[in-house]
Amino acid sequence: MRTIWKFPLPVADRILVDMPFGAKVLTAQRQGPFLCLWAEVYSDRSTVSRIFRVFGTGHEMPAEFGYEDRYVGTVQFDGLVWHVYEQLS
Secondary structure: EEEEEEEEEEOOOOOEEEEEOOEEEEEEEEEEEEEEEEEEOOOOEEEEEEEEEEEEEOOOOOOOOOOOEEEEEEEEEOEEEEEEEEEEO
């Protein structure tokens, strides 16, 4: 069955998220005090680990982080601005 799932994310440099194979990442936003990611998934598929990165505005991005990695969204809360990417390389 196809549905949309929410994945709370810690604010961290590298985050492993287990989600069903082929999940389509939709957005990252704040929900209450949490940074969350939403994805369209087929809930009957087996899960795989995907890597997400969260960077603050003005923070240095590691050299190994490539331009081919996918921007997911920008989230503002508690006076800070976070940028979420999916690491594809």
